[in-house]
Structure formats: structure tokens, C-alpha cells
Amino acid sequence: MVQGTEKYTVITGASSGIGYEAAKAFAERGKNLIITARRKNNLKMLKREILEKRPDLDIVIRSTDLSVPENAHQFYEGLRGYEIETWINNAGFGNYDSVADQDLGKIGAMLHLNIEALTILSSLFVRDYKDVEGTQLINVSSAGGYTIVPTAVTYCAAKFYVSTFTEGLAWELKKTGAKMKAKVLAPAATKTEFGMVANNVSEYDYDKSFGTYHTGEQMAGFLLELYDSEKVVGLVDRESFSFLLADPLFPYAGNSSHNQQRM
Numbered sequence: 544m545v546q547g548t549e550k551y552t553v554i555t556g557a558s559s560g561i562g563y564e565a566a567k568a569f570a571e572r573g574k575n576l577i578i579t580a581r582r583k584n585n586l587k588m589l590k591r592e593i594l595e596k597r598p599d600l601d602i603v604i605r606s607t608d609l610s611v612p613e614n615a616h617q618f619y620e621g622l623r624g625y626e627i628e629t630w631i632n633n634a635g636f637g638n639y640d641s642v643a644d645q646d647l648g649k650i651g652a653m654l655h656l657n658i659e660a661l662t663i664l665s666s667l668f669v670r671d672y673k674d675v676e677g678t679q680l681i682n683v684s685s686a687g688g689y690t691i692v693p694t695a696v697t698y699c700a701a702k703f704y705v706s707t708f709t710e711g712l713a714w715e716l717k718k719t720g721a722k723m724k725a726k727v728l729a730p731a732a733t734k735t736e737f738g739m740v741a742n743n744v745s746e747y748d749y750d751k752s753f754g755t756y757h758t759g760e761q762m763a764g765f766l767l768e769l770y771d772s773e774k775v776v777g778l779v780d781r782e783s784f785s786f787l788l789a790d791p792l793f794p795y796a797g798n799s800s801h802n803q804q805r806m
């Protein structure tokens with residue numbers, strides 16, 4: 544960690560969808576950005592778009608495949624020269640299929656990205672910055688990280704991991720008096736490239752597939768609401784489609800005398 548005046552917001556999966564819009568929203572707040580994804584051209588386009596409005600900002604591009612765990616370590620280590628204020632683990636994808644029929648190559652990459660990279664990057668960020676005032680870690684889960692969706696069991700299980708890991712971390716930070724806040728964003732259907740990737744198709748009609756959905760821009764607005772709040776969870780209710788800010792939702796055994804203690 545360097546001591547400087549310039550602070551940065553890291554956004555993974557910024558080449559499209561929620562991450563792309565979140566980058567623009569944080570830039571409008573005057574935040575310098577470190578944006579990453581595999582598609583460098585999209586990141587360059589995003590950088591140009593942001594700098595047209597905010598030429599005063601520093602926008603750093605890093606292109607990497609985070610489904611390779613070693614790349615997650617290298618990505619983090621490569622940012623040692625920057626002082627990071629906010630880290631948003633947004634990169635992720637889904638898959639619609641039965642467990643019996645699912646493509647295990649795609650599922651393996653999904654678990655590496657949605658779970659492993661998120662865990663590596665969260666842990667390294669917390670290790671370095673947990674005692675720095677004003678720091679936040681926001682992990683993007685899903686409404687499917689709180690409810691099992693029948694056609695997406697493995698994706699939901701991975702997002703349950705994201706929700707419980709991040710809620711548990713939020714408790715841990717609170718109990719140890721750390722300064723960092725950890726939060727979970729749980730979007731429901733949002734019009735991005737998610738539908739195409741999850742369904743292995745090159746075009747996907749959100750109007751045909753969903754009665755209601757949010758746009759990426761709306762979701763970035765919700766992300767900022769969560770960022771501004773003292774709550775841990777920002778959740779889209781799957782029935783009403785309203786955005787709710789909440790305390791952690793999973794049961795927590797933190798005060799039980801039956802808990803195993805670290806020796």
C-alpha cells in the first residue's frame with residue numbers, strides 16, 4: 544500500500560453490464576478507477592467515455608482472465624503501487640441448465656471466477672486495508688444468492704457462497720473493530736450480457752424472458768445507494784423488484800459458547 548493523495552476504486556468485470564455502468568457512476572463521484580476484465584477494447588472504450596466527461600480522473604486498465612486463480616493473485620500484486628479505497632468484485636457469469644446436463648468446463652470456470660477469484664481478491668484486500676478508515680469491499684452476489692432458482696442451481700449455490708462469505712466477513716470486521724465495511728449487492732434480472740453468456744447465445748431478449756428487469760444503469764445507482772449506506776446487504780426483491788437495504792440476512796452463530804475457537 545502506498546501513501547499518496549490519489550485513491551482508487553477497483554471494479555472487476557467492468558467491460559460490460561453492471562460493472563461498466565458502475566465505473567461511470569463512481570467516476571461521476573470523482574473517483575479514480577482501476578477497471579479490469581478480459582476485453583481490453585471495451586475497457587478502453589469505457590476509459591474514453593469517462594475521460595470525455597472527467598478528464599481530471601486517472602483511469603487504469605488491467606486486462607486479465609480472473610477464472611485462472613494465479614491471475615487473481617498477479618492482478619492484486621500488480622496494484623501494490625495504488626492506494627485503494629473501494630474494491631468491487633463484480634466479475635461473474637451464470638449458467639442455465641440442470642445439474643445432470645451442465646457443461647463442467649463452463650461450470651469449472653464459473654466457480655473459479657465467481658467464488659475463487661472473489662475470495663482471493665477479498666482476502667488480500669482485507670489483509671492490507673481492513674484498518675483503513677473509509678475503505679469498502681462490495682461483492683456482487685445475486686437475488687439467486689438468497690433464493691434457489693430451479694434452472695440455475697450451481698450458479699445460485701456459487702452466489703450463496705458470495706452472500707454468506709461477505710456477510711460473514713462483515714460480521715468479522717465489525718467484531719474485530721476493523722474500519723473497513725464489507726457489503727453484498729444482490730441484483731435480480733438486469734439487462735446486461737448476462738443472459739447471453741448464461742444461455743450460450745449471441746442474442747438475448749430480456750423483454751421476452753422477463754416480466755420485469757432493471758437496467759445496468761439502475762443497478763449501478765443501487766450499488767451507489769449501498770455504498771452510501773451503513774447497511775451490509777443491498778437486495779432486489781424478486782417479487783416487487785424494489786431495492787432494499789438490509790442487515791445481514793443469514794443466521795449468525797457469532798455469540799454462541801458452542802462455537803469452535805481458534806487456538
Ligand SMILES: NC(=O)c1ccc[n+]([C@@H]2O[C@H](COP(=O)([O-])OP(=O)(O)OC[C@H]3O[C@@H](n4cnc5c(N)ncnc54)[C@H](OP(=O)(O)O)[C@@H]3O)[C@@H](O)[C@H]2O)c1
Pocket residue numbers: 555556557558559560561562579580581582583585607608609610611633634635636637656683684685686687729730731732733734735736737738740
Ligand atoms: N444481469 C443479471 O441479471 C444479474 C443478476 C444477478 C447478479 N448478477 C451478477 O452481476 C455481475 C455482473 O454481471 P452483468 O450482469 O453485468 O453481466 P455481463 O454484462 O456479462 O458482465 C460480466 C463482466 O464479468 C467479466 N468477466 C466474465 N468472465 C471473466 C473472466 N474470466 N475474467 C475476468 N472478467 C470476466 C466480463 O468481462 P469480459 O467478458 O470482458 O472478461 C464482464 O465485464 C455478475 O457477478 C453476475 O453474476 C447479474
